[in-house]
Amino acid sequence: MLSSARRARAKVLTISREDQLAPVDEALASMFVIDVQPLSEAAISLIPGAIAARRVVRLGYTSTHDETHTTRDVEAMGLLRGGDAWLFVGWCRLRDGIRGFQLDRIRHLEITAEVFPERDPAVLDTDLSRWRTRRLG
Structure with missing residues (x-):
């Protein structure tokens, strides 16, 4: 690749x-393009920089539910530990909300040049509450 x-x-x-x-x-x-299976530590190490710089990250992702492959543009927000997996968390433009992506299911990672604008904290709080309920609940 x-x-x-x-x-x-x-x-x-x-x-x-x-x-x-x-x-x-x-x-x-x-632009940084990484295409490895599974995502390498080197690729994962680029994510914190994308979070700090508020960069949009383009992911090739395989769903946990039905193994569907999608490409998503995600506004990088953070890395979280969820159960046995690390999650890359951000505002998914495809789903118009906060989503978590298991690092071991990311098949392609591109850190774009786009810097995303700050979102309204009330919108983030509301969506994050829904996300936590779905994920943890």
């Missing part, structure tokens, strides 16, 4: 106009 990502980067730069090269190269340089 990493060689595919490098080839894709080279293609994007090749088709970019001269006046676009610097911003395109800068945007591409700020």
Whole structure:
């Protein structure tokens, strides 16, 4: 996968106009793509930086319920220990709410250049209460 990502980067730069090269190269340089099964410690070590920088993380994820594969853009919020698993927690744009993702079910991780805006704390508190009830309850 990493060689595919490098080839894709080279293609994007090749088709970019001269006046676009610097911003395109800068945007591409700020993305990190990790595609390993299971997610490596090196990949996991990038998550705290994404949380601190309020970066959007794109995940390839396999559901625990029916083994469905989805791609999700997640606003990084934290890492939690839940039972026997570590969870990456964030605002899932696909589900429009807080979700937890077991690290061992993440198949692809991309830390994007997008910095997400702060969400209304009341919305987070309400959704977090629902999430805790579903997860722990």
